[in-house]
Amino acid sequence: MFSKQHPIPRVIIYFILLLWTAAVVYPLIWTGLSSLKNNQQFMLDKPWSLPNLPLLWTNYSYVWTKYGFGTFFKNSIIVTAASIVISIFLASTSAYILGRFTFKLNKPLYNLYLSSMMIPMILGLIPLFFLLNDLGLINSLTGLIIAYSANVLPFGIFILVSFFKTLPKELEEAAYMDGAGYTRTFFSVMLPLAKSGLVSVAIMNGLTVWNEYIMGTVFTNKAAMYTLPVGMAVMQTEMQYRTEWGPLFAGLFLSIIPILILYIIFQRQIAEGVVAGAIK
Amino acid sequence: MSPRLKRTGFIALFSLPTFLFFCFFTLYPILKGVQYSFYDWSGRSQKMDFIGFDNFKELLSDPIIWTAIGNDYFLVVGKVIGIMLLATFFALSVTRLKVKGKSIFRAIFFIPNVISVVVIGVLFRYIYNPNLGFINSFLSLFTENPVQIQWLGSEKLAMWSLLWPSIWAGIGFYMILLIAAILSIPAELYEAAELDGATQNQQFWKLSLPLIWEQIKVSALHITMTTLNGSFIIVWIMTEGGPDNSTQVMGSYLYQMGFRQFHMGYAAAIGVLILILSLITTMALQKLLHRNTIELA
Numbered sequence: 081m082f083s084k085q086h087p088i089p090r091v092i093i094y095f096i097l098l099l100w101t102a103a104v105v106y107p108l109i110w111t112g113l114s115s116l117k118n119n120q121q122f123m124l125d126k127p128w129s130l131p132n133l134p135l136l137w138t139n140y141s142y143v144w145t146k147y148g149f150g151t152f153f154k155n156s157i158i159v160t161a162a163s164i165v166i167s168i169f170l171a172s173t174s175a176y177i178l179g180r181f182t183f184k185l186n187k188p189l190y191n192l193y194l195s196s197m198m199i200p201m202i203l204g205l206i207p208l209f210f211l212l213n214d215l216g217l218i219n220s221l222t223g224l225i226i227a228y229s230a231n232v233l234p235f236g237i238f239i240l241v242s243f244f245k246t247l248p249k250e251l252e253e254a255a256y257m258d259g260a261g262y263t264r265t266f267f268s269v270m271l272p273l274a275k276s277g278l279v280s281v282a283i284m285n286g287l288t289v290w291n292e293y294i295m296g297t298v299f300t301n302k303a304a305m306y307t308l309p310v311g312m313a314v315m316q317t318e319m320q321y322r323t324e325w326g327p328l329f330a331g332l333f334l335s336i337i338p339i340l341i342l343y344i345i346f347q348r349q350i351a352e353g354v355v356a357g358a359i360k
Numbered sequence: 361m362s363p364r365l366k367r368t369g370f371i372a373l374f375s376l377p378t379f380l381f382f383c384f385f386t387l388y389p390i391l392k393g394v395q396y397s398f399y400d401w402s403g404r405s406q407k408m409d410f411i412g413f414d415n416f417k418e419l420l421s422d423p424i425i426w427t428a429i430g431n432d433y434f435l436v437v438g439k440v441i442g443i444m445l446l447a448t449f450f451a452l453s454v455t456r457l458k459v460k461g462k463s464i465f466r467a468i469f470f471i472p473n474v475i476s477v478v479v480i481g482v483l484f485r486y487i488y489n490p491n492l493g494f495i496n497s498f499l500s501l502f503t504e505n506p507v508q509i510q511w512l513g514s515e516k517l518a519m520w521s522l523l524w525p526s527i528w529a530g531i532g533f534y535m536i537l538l539i540a541a542i543l544s545i546p547a548e549l550y551e552a553a554e555l556d557g558a559t560q561n562q563q564f565w566k567l568s569l570p571l572i573w574e575q576i577k578v579s580a581l582h583i584t585m586t587t588l589n590g591s592f593i594i595v596w597i598m599t600e601g602g603p604d605n606s607t608q609v610m611g612s613y614l615y616q617m618g619f620r621q622f623h624m625g626y627a628a629a630i631g632v633l634i635l636i637l638s639l640i641t642t643m644a645l646q647k648l649l650h651r652n653t654i655e656l657a
Binding site: 355 | 366367368370371373374375377378379381382384385386387388389390392393394396403446449450453457459465467468469470471472474475476477478479482483484485486487491492493494497498528531533536537540585588589590592593597611614615618619624627628631632634635638639642
């Protein structure tokens, strides 16, 4: 059985891999199938039975209109997009300085950003709530955008500093020779060169913000301001009591599908982003 | 303007906005959080009394916090072991063991990592649901009477039931990291090992494992830190710390104390405790996992 070349028989390797594939994929398929059932089918049929015809597509229109899923989507898109732009801008400018200029405060500043990534976000959660409250930014998308941009900022700086460090000096010098100032050199020469790093950071930060729950739930309490995860969490509590299971699964499926499609498109960049974050 | 001044001006122009933003919305809240932990404060009134270390003293005699700490470390240990074993196995399978369809396995195993923890939490709540979920129905296929296990409702099982989705959700990320580590090992080393007649088994223990050890260490540290700092979300969504506080973790207890029961000072003290424990644990783990890493020249 145990051949010299393969200590674990191939069959067992494939079996484990396929088992895990099922463990990952089946819950998603189950969600999709359940989203088209009515309560009678939930109570009487087996959980894995196929939904009866006609399929209950109304579950989807129900969560979309009645529970304002459309609003959650819109909020999530706005908050994610704005947080990406702001955090990329703030991270790339500072990372460029930290990565390519030597000055006294360089190292302490870098270490400050780096060590802040180790500190649990929840420790600052309560004061941040009161700070946003004082600024009138509770229950506002602006408040969320600020909180999220600050939250993902150190990660962006961390990745981009190492990225800017690897870029060749010559291009920068050539730009100065051509009479470009610092600012122009950054925007028209260095920033375009860092494009793949920027994309990685944007994707990783986008994922973090899109999926974030705890700040979202603390900083908003009006349905009109909920992001997708917050709306989903609130919705499931209500649906549980009303036994609206079909719509609940429709909501889950709606939350999964867009991100899954984006994942399929950006799979390579996401993997690169993951790896970039781990290599110091 | 002198070139020197110009340079300094540029550094300031590009660093200050980020630094101020960071100070205002990250640094200040953290320091303020530490400060709050020394006050008796509900969060809803202006009345704040400085009480020194009283919150911490109360914390030490609070039985729930000890349960919470225990649960946090249960998740840390369970996740580090579960995720690292599976992720290493999967990473080796799709690289060194040359299975067919490796890019498909790789792509599928990462899927849970792009899904929101909230969605994962709600989904598993229903997978575990004694009536609607498929776990009990599946188990019932093999038994005479229908299985009626309360996966999340029983104090004995609930933590184990929370561990599974936490592992499920984490594997892909660490698998990708380990794949990168394995692929960065030069092929010549394996060729040389083959020539010397090393079996796959020996190649793993003598070659792959030592060379990816650094990545395993970093991953274990990362799991530890993210678990202590963020595991409460899945707990909050799936059990809200129940039944009877048996699944409470430090983060969920903080949330409950601060935003449900309005003991902001006490909640802040829990936050400080999380920080201290996560620093101590990562440092201890770093020592524990220390092993001479082989640097490739």
